[in-house]
Amino acid sequence: MTAEQVKSLFRQRGVTFTRWAEENGYSRNEVYRVLNGFTKARYGKSHEIAVKLGLKPDSKAA
Numbered sequence: 001m002t003a004e005q006v007k008s009l010f011r012q013r014g015v016t017f018t019r020w021a022e023e024n025g026y027s028r029n030e031v032y033r034v035l036n037g038f039t040k041a042r043y044g045k046s047h048e049i050a051v052k053l054g055l056k057p058d059s060k061a062a
Helices: 003-013 017-023 028-035 044-053
Strands: none
Touching: 003 028, 017 028, 028 044
16 A cells, blocks of 8 residues: 555544554654655564555565
């Protein structure tokens, strides 16, 4: 999915990114940085966030 698709899905479901971040153990700022492309999300926590949001495939699932 693209970041815009993720944002649209969250709006449709009425879920805020702040709530999602808290429920998944991340800071709101980290999630916004991944969603808005400020972080490349190649590894570490940002990559984990991107995978959970559906922005990147899970490389461990293969």
